[in-house]
Amino acid sequence: MRHPPPIRVRRALIALLTAALAALVPFTATIPARAAAGPSSPSRPAAAAAAGAGYWHTEGRRLLDAQNQPVRMAGVNWFGFETSNYVAHGLWSRDYRSMIDQMRTLGYNTVRLPYSDDIFKGVQPNGITYAGGLNSDLQGLDSLHVMDRIVDYAGSVGLKVVLDRHRPDSSAQSALWYTSAVPETTWIADLKALAARYLGNTAVIGIDLHNEPHDPACWGCGDPNTDWRLAAERAGNAVLSVNPSLLIFVEGVQTVNGQSDWWGGNLAGAATAPVRLDVAGRLVYSAHDYATSVAQQPWFGDPSFPANMPAVWDRNWGYLFKQNIAPVWLGEFGTTLQSTVDQKWLAALVDYLRPTGTYGADSFNWTFWSWNPNSGDTGGILKDDWQTVDTVKDGYLAAIKAPGFTGGGGGGDTNAPSTPAGLTVTGTSASSVSLSWNASTDDTGVTGYDVYRGTAKAGRTTGTSFTDTGLTAGTRYDYTVRAVDAAGNVSPASVPVTATTTGTGGGSSGCRATYKVSSDWGSGFNADVTVVNTGSSTTRSWQVTWEWPGGQTVSGMWNASYSQVGRTVTASNADHNGAIAAGASTGFGFGAAPGGAGTPALSCRAA
Numbered sequence: 301m302r303h304p305p306p307i308r309v310r311r312a313l314i315a316l317l318t319a320a321l322a323a324l325v326p327f328t329a330t331i332p333a334r335a336a337a338g339p340s341s342p343s344r345p346a347a348a349a350a351a352g353a354g355y356w357h358t359e360g361r362r363l364l365d366a367q368n369q370p371v372r373m374a375g376v377n378w379f380g381f382e383t384s385n386y387v388a389h390g391l392w393s394r395d396y397r398s399m400i401d402q403m404r405t406l407g408y409n410t411v412r413l414p415y416s417d418d419i420f421k422g423v424q425p426n427g428i429t430y431a432g433g434l435n436s437d438l439q440g441l442d443s444l445h446v447m448d449r450i451v452d453y454a455g456s457v458g459l460k461v462v463l464d465r466h467r468p469d470s471s472a473q474s475a476l477w478y479t480s481a482v483p484e485t486t487w488i489a490d491l492k493a494l495a496a497r498y499l500g501n502t503a504v505i506g507i508d509l510h511n512e513p514h515d516p517a518c519w520g521c522g523d524p525n526t527d528w529r530l531a532a533e534r535a536g537n538a539v540l541s542v543n544p545s546l547l548i549f550v551e552g553v554q555t556v557n558g559q560s561d562w563w564g565g566n567l568a569g570a571a572t573a574p575v576r577l578d579v580a581g582r583l584v585y586s587a588h589d590y591a592t593s594v595a596q597q598p599w600f601g602d603p604s605f606p607a608n609m610p611a612v613w614d615r616n617w618g619y620l621f622k623q624n625i626a627p628v629w630l631g632e633f634g635t636t637l638q639s640t641v642d643q644k645w646l647a648a649l650v651d652y653l654r655p656t657g658t659y660g661a662d663s664f665n666w667t668f669w670s671w672n673p674n675s676g677d678t679g680g681i682l683k684d685d686w687q688t689v690d691t692v693k694d695g696y697l698a699a700i701k702a703p704g705f706t707g708g709g710g711g712g713d714t715n716a717p718s719t720p721a722g723l724t725v726t727g728t729s730a731s732s733v734s735l736s737w738n739a740s741t742d743d744t745g746v747t748g749y750d751v752y753r754g755t756a757k758a759g760r761t762t763g764t765s766f767t768d769t770g771l772t773a774g775t776r777y778d779y780t781v782r783a784v785d786a787a788g789n790v791s792p793a794s795v796p797v798t799a800t801t802t803g804t805g806g807g808s809s810g811c812r813a814t815y816k817v818s819s820d821w822g823s824g825f826n827a828d829v830t831v832v833n834t835g836s837s838t839t840r841s842w843q844v845t846w847e848w849p850g851g852q853t854v855s856g857m858w859n860a861s862y863s864q865v866g867r868t869v870t871a872s873n874a875d876h877n878g879a880i881a882a883g884a885s886t887g888f889g890f891g892a893a894p895g896g897a898g899t900p901a902l903s904c905r906a907a
Contacts (some may be wrong), residue, residue, distance in 0.1 A: 316878040317794040349813040352705025355545035356505050357581040360624045362662050370661035374673040374702040375410030383464040386443040387425030389672050390686045395434040400454050407701040410682050411459055412667040412775040414466035417482050420490050422876035426858035432456055440861045450633045455503025462803050463494055464508040476517055477510040488538045495542035506547030509535045512564035514554035519569030528553050532575050540579045564588045568619040574590050584627045585599040587617035591635035591642040592675045598640055606648040613652055634669035634678035646696050715782035716790040717742035720759055730773040732802035736765040738792055740783035750782045754863040773803030774905040778863045810834045811906040813844045815899055824893035841878040844871045846900040852892045860888035
């Protein structure tokens with residue numbers, strides 16, 4: 301999301317969208333001294349197969365797919381993983397698949413997914429509804445596993461994904477690629493982890509290394525602590541060491557040689573100090589550009605506006621494309637469209653980005669900010685109900701949209717495996733449950749099975765048996781199994797089975813749980829539960845149970861997994877918060893309906 305300088309009037313629609321602020325200095329850039337190169341040769345005619353298959357690479361200013369067909373990204377930003385929701389926004393009202401299907405129907409072919417490094421900490425997403433079966437396969441998953449599902453589904457319907465390291469943590473944007481809490485080593489390690497996670501999944505075509513570097517970030521100054529160009533080389537080469545097929549997207553900075561542009565929008569320095577990667581054909585430069593709803597800039601007041609804008613864009617990033625140096629991706633641009641100036645700006649920008657009849661896919665690439673309506677300074681393609689399309693805004697973009705791509709992550713497989721049958725409990729102990737089931741079938745082959753304890757994923761196995769360990773004695777657990785194929789397609793859940801561990805429970809330590817309603821709007825409510833270790837040793841796991849006084853139903857839970865049978869709710873620790881030191885506490889939250897539930901009596905057991 302946008303992170304503004306102080307002159308921007310921020311009209312945030314929700315408290316989650318906060319930003320770090322920095323000053324912009326007046327822009328007076330000159331065109332880099334470089335001989336203009338002619339345009340690359342016209343795009344070859346498209347082959348019979350749909351473009352976009354496999355991993356992509358670059359050739360001059362063009363993007364080519366695995367079959368050397370020219371491709372062009374024309375998509376949207378869908379933010380949320382970088383916020384304290386730890387998940388793409390809007391899933392509180394819609395199923396993620398319907399959201400992606402709508403993007404595709406509108407003619408967008410790429411999704412940029414911002415994230416923060418917090419998602420590598422096992423955090424549980426919040427702000428997802430499961431009512432009426434929505435997002436049912438996301439229940440109990442941590443943030444990274446939810447991202448897996450979104451990526452896999454997007455790829456299966458022909459959308460490509462660019463992962464955007466937007467922030468070091470969920471609190472705010474940073475000027476540099478590191479902070480005291482998230483050093484460069486963590487940034488690079490997490491980038492490599494993503495590259496490894498999606499290795500072979502060609503729905504993910506690349507990674508945007510860091511969002512909107514700005515002052516004191518420099519380009520080509522040589523200081524390893526502030527030179528973004530050098531940092532991008534270190535990080536980009538680290539990513540390519542794990543997956544040499546990924547595209548590396550490198551944004552600009554704010555100021556080059558005393559001349560300023562938008563955060564991340566100034567790529568003038570790349571003319572004399574280009575990014576050098578170990579693998580050829582993988583570099584894409586990325587710029588950001590905005591209108592007056594984000595901030596006032598000198599060029600908006602120029603008497604010749606908007607005729608002056610192409611020269612502004614040429615000086616900062618357009619020259620890279622026009623001189624055939626590298627592909628250029630306008631990773632963010634947006635506006636509320638409320639002012640005449642903004643309307644003229646967007647019309648001029650669309651005209652600048654529009655592919656010509658001669659060059660076709662040989663053109664600028666882009667992802668609009670944003671799909672979300674809750675970006676306070678731009679709004680989105682969707683209106684506030686998260687359903688209705690802003691047809692005026694979408695209409696401006698119609699002339700620069702592009703064809704869709706091959707689905708199935710490059711393989712075209714969208715068929716889910718059959719539902720696992722015959723799930724059976726084969727054994728129990730005081731701390732474990734053993735299960736087995738019959739093998740599923742699939743047109744391309746089953747690669748594994750996900751085993752769920754309630755709504756939490758207990759683990760994955762390639763066989764047809766599994767033992768769940770670390771459980772609490774004398775406790776009931778519910779299990780289901782889903783099959784997964786090589787394309788990431790997931791089967792429906794098996795028929796559930798119930799198992800009760802042996803023994804009397806309790807262990808050597810106890811716990812106490814307290815309950816507080818955080819909001820109640822009548823038709824539903826949210827509540828927080830605090831779990832305190834009252835024993836003398838660190839817990840391994842804990843479980844809280846209660847019975848509703850009325851007909852309430854839990855619709856979603858974060859930082860714990862749950863099951864509900866009738867009025868009885870059982871909440872168990874997530875993987876990251878089962879261990880509580882003596883005297884310490886942890887917590888979880890949930891949403892339920894209807895409201896007015898009162899405060900139930902909670903029981904807590906720890907082991």
